[in-house]
Amino acid sequence: MEFLLWSSGRAVLDLVKFADTKVEAGTMKKKRLITPGTKRITKWVPAALSTEDSSADHSPDTSESTVVTIQVGDAYQKSKDPEHLPPTSAWQRFGNAIRAISHILGSQESAFGFRVACATLSIGIVAFLRDTQDFFIQQRLVWAMIMVSIGMTVTAGAGVFGFVGRVAGTVIAVCTSYLIWYIVDGKMPGVIVLLFVFTFCETYFVLKYPRFTVIALISVVTQVLVVGYELQVQKVGVQVAQSSGQPAYPLYQLAPYRLACVSGGMLVAFIWTFFPFPLTARSQLRKDLGASLYLLANYYSCVHTTVRMRLDGSGGNPQDKASPERRLDKARAQVFTKELALLAGLRQHSAFTKWEPTLGGKFPRQKYDTIIEEVQNILNYMSLISYASSILQYDDENDPEQASWLKTFGQLVRSVDLTSHELTSTLSLLSAAVTNGNPLPPYLQAPEPYKLSAKLEAIDADILNISHIAEPGYAAFAVMQIASSLISDDMGKLIQNVKSLVGEVDFSFHIISSSDEALETKAGPRRKTD
Numbered sequence: 001m002e003f004l005l006w007s008s009g010r011a012v013l014d015l016v017k018f019a020d021t022k023v024e025a026g027t028m029k030k031k032r033l034i035t036p037g038t039k040r041i042t043k044w045v046p047a048a049l050s051t052e053d054s055s056a057d058h059s060p061d062t063s064e065s066t067v068v069t070i071q072v073g074d075a076y077q078k079s080k081d082p083e084h085l086p087p088t089s090a091w092q093r094f095g096n097a098i099r100a101i102s103h104i105l106g107s108q109e110s111a112f113g114f115r116v117a118c119a120t121l122s123i124g125i126v127a128f129l130r131d132t133q134d135f136f137i138q139q140r141l142v143w144a145m146i147m148v149s150i151g152m153t154v155t156a157g158a159g160v161f162g163f164v165g166r167v168a169g170t171v172i173a174v175c176t177s178y179l180i181w182y183i184v185d186g187k188m189p190g191v192i193v194l195l196f197v198f199t200f201c202e203t204y205f206v207l208k209y210p211r212f213t214v215i216a217l218i219s220v221v222t223q224v225l226v227v228g229y230e231l232q233v234q235k236v237g238v239q240v241a242q243s244s245g246q247p248a249y250p251l252y253q254l255a256p257y258r259l260a261c262v263s264g265g266m267l268v269a270f271i272w273t274f275f276p277f278p279l280t281a282r283s284q285l286r287k288d289l290g291a292s293l294y295l296l297a298n299y300y301s302c303v304h305t306t307v308r309m310r311l312d313g314s315g316g317n318p319q320d321k322a323s324p325e326r327r328l329d330k331a332r333a334q335v336f337t338k339e340l341a342l343l344a345g346l347r348q349h350s351a352f353t354k355w356e357p358t359l360g361g362k363f364p365r366q367k368y369d370t371i372i373e374e375v376q377n378i379l380n381y382m383s384l385i386s387y388a389s390s391i392l393q394y395d396d397e398n399d400p401e402q403a404s405w406l407k408t409f410g411q412l413v414r415s416v417d418l419t420s421h422e423l424t425s426t427l428s429l430l431s432a433a434v435t436n437g438n439p440l441p442p443y444l445q446a447p448e449p450y451k452l453s454a455k456l457e458a459i460d461a462d463i464l465n466i467s468h469i470a471e472p473g474y475a476a477f478a479v480m481q482i483a484s485s486l487i488s489d490d491m492g493k494l495i496q497n498v499k500s501l502v503g504e505v506d507f508s509f510h511i512i513s514s515s516d517e518a519l520e521t522k523a524g525p526r527r528k529t530d
Helices: 002-024 038-048 090-105 108-128 133-138 142-151 156-182 188-208 210-236 238-244 251-274 281-312 324-355 365-392 400-414 422-436 452-459 472-502
Strands: 504-512 518-528
Touching: 002 365, 002 472, 108 133, 108 142, 108 251, 142 156, 142 251, 156 188, 156 210, 156 251, 156 281, 156 324, 188 210, 210 238, 210 251, 281 324, 281 365, 281 422, 324 365, 365 472, 422 472
Parallel strands: none
Antiparallel strands: 504 518
16 A cells, blocks of 8 residues: 555656646647647558557568567467468458458448448338328428437347437427426527526436436437427418428427337337347357457566566666567557456446346346456556556666665566466466357366565575565565465456356266265266356
């Protein structure tokens, strides 16, 4: 706790110093529009049209440079295609471009867009037939088309929630429209004042309860549309209002028409969400959870390499964009950002699962929520280790006393084999099991925390003596050891929860005798589902 408070105070102090430098430089005296630079925009455009994969920067070979060559790992390269080798000719690269187009057209997003187009045209076709086009205009079916296009969702759970929410919001708007119009007997000044009051109250719910934003916004839009149309009829007259081919209804008829159009449009959107096959939030939750576990494995690998690099001093200058540590920091930040966004999406999918109809056994939502929280805890502990390890870097010129202890500490660490990627392998196994629904291998245990302190004390008993407790590196090392132990504890819980979902490969069965004695006998393969 003391280390975290000290680190927070130091970060706040650095922020204050940075703000002071901006004030002294005169930056805060000028007002200007802050826009993305040209370099940032040139990165955004290719990223929007490519897969989320960062290619490695160019690594010079021995003929190009006389400095030490840095060999990057496979994680810095593009993802490998198990069905295609890397292209070696212009024709093969052209073929990859053709395959990219087919991947876009065959993606889940394209399939959803095609489904939305079919749902919208199932109502829009009425406007293109001679016998029904007048009916389409007179009954304002364009409202239903709009609700279909904006009401369709990818998953069935979100579709059910959107259907109920938009219909409920329209019902509320019908009631408020009656109050706005008939309390003041349709007098324009009073209508405008009441419309402002009700819009203000509904906007309050948008800010206070973001989860029900759809209900509040559809209420605002509907009452503005209905009341505004009646004010227009008052201003221009019935004859001009009907010149578009739509009859001018009084408000007590127009509001139910709006409700009927919205309900019909949402019903069509609801049907096309489940037809020809539904995309459930439950299946999406399982797939995203597997992706989250895989990203967590990548993040731990980045953190592990970062700690090792900072301890042995092989990271180079962090200010140099070509240095290993700078590139590793960039990769770690990208994975961390993706993991945070994915966890937020997992919680949203989990909330939508209770809106989906259940056929068969009950969905284990509580188990998924527990796994999501455990992933979040492990991510927090890994981030803490990454931040604490930054204290282990020393500067001989500015702080020679601290640098002396850290240099000795780093020399001892280099003499110990610090490489351990068991946690990365375990998380990758969990990810594959959850994504594919395959059982876990038998006897899978959580990796033990790396007992670096015991190995260091065996080499030099004085390095971790209590007399060095004032050293920032000493406190950082203690934080890393505690966080490592907490990661191991949560990994044990994570493995058990995943095992309860997908099962375990077990090649034995247990025969319970009448005397309650278990006799274990080898048998054929059996899937344990717990």
